[in-house]
Amino acid sequence: MNFDIFTLLPVLVIGFVLLIVLLIILNRILVNVGAREIAIKERRYFGSKMPPGRVVATEGEVGIQADVLKPGLHLIRFPFEKVVRKVPLIEIGADELGIVEAIDGEPMAPGRIFAPDRAQNAHNNFQDPIAFIKQGGVKGIQLRTLPPGLWPIHPYLFRVSVAKTTVIPQGKVGIIMAADGAPLDAGRLLAKAIAGHLSFQNAELFSSSGGQRGPQVDILTPGTYRILTQSVPLEGGTDVKPGLFTIRLYDATVINENQIGLVEALDGSPLNPGDYVAESVAGHDNFQDGHEFIDGKGQRGPQKDILLPGTYYINPLLFKVILESAKEVKPGEVAVIVSNTGKDPSDDIRRQMAAKVRERMEREEKEQAAQSAVHLDKADAEEIKSELLNGDPADRRLDEGAHEAYVVPEGYRGIQETVVGPGRYYVNTLAITPIIIPTTNQTVEWTSGEVVNTFNPFEVISKDGFTMQLEVRVVFRVKPEDAPFMVAKIGGIERLIQNVMHPLIDSIFRNQASESSAMAYLQNRHEEQERAEARVRAHLLKYHVDVVNVLICHIHLPEELMKTQTEKILAEQRQSMYNAQREAEDKRIQLERTKSQADNQKDLMQATVGVEISGKRAEQRRAEGEGEAHYILQTGKAEAEKVRLMGEAQGVAYREQVNALGAQGVALVEVLKVIGEKGVRITPDIMASGGGNEGSGGGIGTLLLLNLFRNQMNLPATNGEKAER
Numbered sequence: 001m002n003f004d005i006f007t008l009l010p011v012l013v014i015g016f017v018l019l020i021v022l023l024i025i026l027n028r029i030l031v032n033v034g035a036r037e038i039a040i041k042e043r044r045y046f047g048s049k050m051p052p053g054r055v056v057a058t059e060g061e062v063g064i065q066a067d068v069l070k071p072g073l074h075l076i077r078f079p080f081e082k083v084v085r086k087v088p089l090i091e092i093g094a095d096e097l098g099i100v101e102a103i104d105g106e107p108m109a110p111g112r113i114f115a116p117d118r119a120q121n122a123h124n125n126f127q128d129p130i131a132f133i134k135q136g137g138v139k140g141i142q143l144r145t146l147p148p149g150l151w152p153i154h155p156y157l158f159r160v161s162v163a164k165t166t167v168i169p170q171g172k173v174g175i176i177m178a179a180d181g182a183p184l185d186a187g188r189l190l191a192k193a194i195a196g197h198l199s200f201q202n203a204e205l206f207s208s209s210g211g212q213r214g215p216q217v218d219i220l221t222p223g224t225y226r227i228l229t230q231s232v233p234l235e236g237g238t239d240v241k242p243g244l245f246t247i248r249l250y251d252a253t254v255i256n257e258n259q260i261g262l263v264e265a266l267d268g269s270p271l272n273p274g275d276y277v278a279e280s281v282a283g284h285d286n287f288q289d290g291h292e293f294i295d296g297k298g299q300r301g302p303q304k305d306i307l308l309p310g311t312y313y314i315n316p317l318l319f320k321v322i323l324e325s326a327k328e329v330k331p332g333e334v335a336v337i338v339s340n341t342g343k344d345p346s347d348d349i350r351r352q353m354a355a356k357v358r359e360r361m362e363r364e365e366k367e368q369a370a371q372s373a374v375h376l377d378k379a380d381a382e383e384i385k386s387e388l389l390n391g392d393p394a395d396r397r398l399d400e401g402a403h404e405a406y407v408v409p410e411g412y413r414g415i416q417e418t419v420v421g422p423g424r425y426y427v428n429t430l431a432i433t434p435i436i437i438p439t440t441n442q443t444v445e446w447t448s449g450e451v452v453n454t455f456n457p458f459e460v461i462s463k464d465g466f467t468m469q470l471e472v473r474v475v476f477r478v479k480p481e482d483a484p485f486m487v488a489k490i491g492g493i494e495r496l497i498q499n500v501m502h503p504l505i506d507s508i509f510r511n512q513a514s515e516s517s518a519m520a521y522l523q524n525r526h527e528e529q530e531r532a533e534a535r536v537r538a539h540l541l542k543y544h545v546d547v548v549n550v551l552i553c554h555i556h557l558p559e560e561l562m563k564t565q566t567e568k569i570l571a572e573q574r575q576s577m578y579n580a581q582r583e584a585e586d587k588r589i590q591l592e593r594t595k596s597q598a599d600n601q602k603d604l605m606q607a608t609v610g611v612e613i614s615g616k617r618a619e620q621r622r623a624e625g626e627g628e629a630h631y632i633l634q635t636g637k638a639e640a641e642k643v644r645l646m647g648e649a650q651g652v653a654y655r656e657q658v659n660a661l662g663a664q665g666v667a668l669v670e671v672l673k674v675i676g677e678k679g680v681r682i683t684p685d686i687m688a689s690g691g692g693n694e695g696s697g698g699g700i701g702t703l704l705l706l707n708l709f710r711n712q713m714n715l716p717a718t719n720g721e722k723a724e725r
Contacts, residue, residue, distance in 0.1 A: 029078045031069060033086065038152040039069035040085040041076065055104035056157050058130045064156050066129040071152075090151040090160050095224075098146030099161040099231035099241060100126050100153070105139040113180040114228075114244050115140040117204045129154045141241065143203040145228055161231035161241045167224050168249070173313045174220030176200055176227075177246040181213040189267040190217045190318055193291035203228045203244050217267075217290040220247065221313045253312040253321045260426045261307030262322040263287055268300040276340035277302045277431045290318045302430035304341060327425045332440040334480045335420040336487045338433040342413040345406055407484045415488050419480055435492055437483040441548055444497055446505075447471045455502055457556070460513035468518055469556035470509055474501065474536065475548040482544040489543050500543060505550075508535050519565065522555050 033039045047062040056066040069076075069083065076083065092098045108115055119135030125146055126132060146153075146160065153160055168174045184191055191212035197205050199220055229243035255261045271278055278299035283292040286307055307321065314321060329335045408414040420434070427434060446455045448471070458470040478486050478493075490496045512528055513521060521528055533550035540547050557565070597604070 029075060031074045031076055031083050033069045033071050033074060035071045036150065037071065037086050037088050038154075039074070039083045040087065040154070040156060041065040041067070041069060041081050042084045043081050045080050047080075053104075056129060056133070056154065058133050066133060066154065066157065068129070068152060068154050085155075087155050090146070090153045092146050092148045092151065092162065094148050095165050096148065096162050097165060097226040097228075098151065098153075099163050099228065099243070100142040100144065100146060101159045101161070101241070102132070102137055102139050102142060102157065103159065104157050105133060105137040108138050108140045113141070113242070114143050114203070114207065116207055117142060117144045125151065126153055126158055127151065129157045132157070143207055143228065143244065145203070145226060147226065159233065161233045163229050163231035163243065165224050166220070166227045166229060166247055168220045168222045170222045171252050171254075171311070172222065172249045173252050173315070174225075175248045175250055175315060175317060176216040176218065176220065177248070178206075178211060178213045178216060178244060179242060179246065180244055181207060181211040184212050184214050190215050190290070190294075190315075193217045193294060195291075199223075199225055200227050200245055201225055207244075215317045217294055217315065217318055219288075219290070219313060219315045250316050253307070253314045253316075255307050255309045255312070255323065257309050258326045258424070259309060259323055260326055260428075261312070262324055262428060262430050263303040263305065263307060264320040264322065264430075265293070265298060265300045265303055265318065266320060267318055268294060268298040271299045271301040275301075277304045277428070280304050286312055287314050287319050288312055290315045293318070304428060304431050306426060306428045308426055324429060327427055327429075327434050329420060329422045329425070329434075329436065331422045333422065333436055333438050334483050335425075335434040335436055336483050337416040337418075337420060338435065338487075339413055339416055339431070340433070341431050342411050345408045345412045345414055407488050415484050417484055419483050421480075435487055437478055437487065437493060439478060439480050439483070441475050441477050442493070444474045444476070444501055445472070445553075447473070447553065457554075458506060458509050460510050462513055462518040462521055463515060464517040466518040466558050466561055468513060468521065468558075469554075470513070470552060471554040471556075472505065472509065473551045473553050474505060475551075476501075476540065477546050477548060478544070479546060482546070486544040496543060496545065501540070504539050505532075505536055508532055508539075518557055518561055522557060525552055525555065528552065 031039055042064050043057060043060060043062050045062070047057070047060050050057050050061040050063050054061075055064070057063045058066045064084070065081070090098060102115060105115070106118070115138035117137075119132055119137050121144070122135045123129070123132035123137065125144070126142075145163075151160075166174065178191060181191070191214050192210075193216075194206050194209045194211045196202070196209070197211070197218075200206060200216070200218070227243075227245050227247065229245055229247060231241045231243060233241070253261060265278065268278075278301050280303075281293055281296040281298040283289065283296060284298065285292070287293065287303075287305075312321075327335065406414050407417050409417055419437075425434070444455070446457050448457060458472060460468050460470060462468055486496070490500060509532060512532060516524065516528070529550060529552045532552075533547065536550050537547040
């Protein structure tokens, strides 16, 4: 069957037109809402009029309807209703939150900036506009915010702005300023803490629980928070919506090693009258929990507790942290503790401590008086003893006119009796004041040299009117057990040196110098030094200071006196030199004499020994002589007797010989005996005879006769005799 295209054309056109009309009708009746959008309806006919000021209709009134068409296919009552607009869902990113402002609702209470959530979330995060209106939702910026996600929010009822989440980085602390809420309590600097607001992320609970406007006591520690802060509209406008909270970042409190943090509370209960520091409060976690501090009746002002090394997240509007170095007591030092806390010492405690001090002083004064008696003469020792036991009038006036702090036992307010030894200490210098006292030997000098603890030399006037310059050194020490009492008396080493030692020693040396002439002072330097040391020791004992020694280093006399003295000394030296030279010459002479004696000592000794030997020999000879004389005497007597007897015998013999030989023959015999005994040669050994003349004297006969006598006398033979034999 053949169809003419021109015949079917009208039918096709009509069908197409009917299809278009049907699609238009269906589009008005059936509305398809996409997955990421919502549709806004409007009622145009057959409905009541909305109440004045209302923006959306909740009961089918003519106008923009409060309920929205969510994603899906919806049937509307066309032509009475129509979809006027499709809008995308509100998307809140992971690092964002939505700030909602209601265009319609109940009016806001006077003085308030942000609308409370009266519907208590019956509107399901503003997704049910009708519930919001019927449950008393308030017009204005809402305290409830939208968390991350897709939200079908009615654009005619709510304006949504996006705010970034609040990020508190490490090492920072977030301080909150609330723009709305109840007024601050009278006399308070910070708003009271509200429990359960989840670090200000639940603004509705904060507001409904009585949160106050102004700086908050609670803080934000490092982390991410969804807090109602300033926001920017989603449409991309440049206007900024104010938030309930403003956050300021502050540095966390960092206490380095060898440091401490002293804390002063800027808010809290008033400090008790008479207290220097506030009492400790438990539970504030090193002042990081201001809520607990305030609720625990923490007092404003300096705090007794301290912060040790570490990092702390503290509200700087509530607490002021002062960094100080840890206190170190070095070897050779002690720390005297002055406590600003504790019980007030009663009169009984003061009297007990005063009696204890008096007892110690009396004992030490007696010991000092005894020591002075050993080193000084009687007059000076008695004078110093009187000063020690009776006191100096100037010192009494000083003590009567000044208030001396009390040394107290532990637990009482005041200077503590117990000192602290070497070490490192983390102490609250607002609660206690450590005073470092060296216990080793300290030196103070009055000299022109540039050293520590130096004063100008003393200018003193001697008794004879000369100006002398004295350089003095004083060595002293404070015993550990005396340190608290020294601090109570004068306050510290610097004040001791400046206010006591310097004027005291100056006066002592001036007084002593005025009692002696310049040269005598120089010559008696040791005695003057001992007198000054005894007086300095006696006076400083009253300040609980032990004097080791007082030294006069130099005494500078006037130039004119030194010139005269120099000339005198030179003259004395010359005289001494002459005397020395003379003495040297005398000694040289003596030396020469001694040397000569030494050189002749051998001869002298020999002579001396010879004299002694001669003496002994003389004595020997005298003894020998006496013996010889006695011997001779006796011998002589014997010889005489012998001679007498021999003479008598010889006489008899001579008579017989004479009778026999005759007198001439006996004489010849005697002569020959003598010649024989003496060995006298009277005849030659060889004799030649000229002939046999008988008249020539006998010749051979005579010779024979002589030889005969020789043999009889035992005379030696002559050479001639030997030859003849």
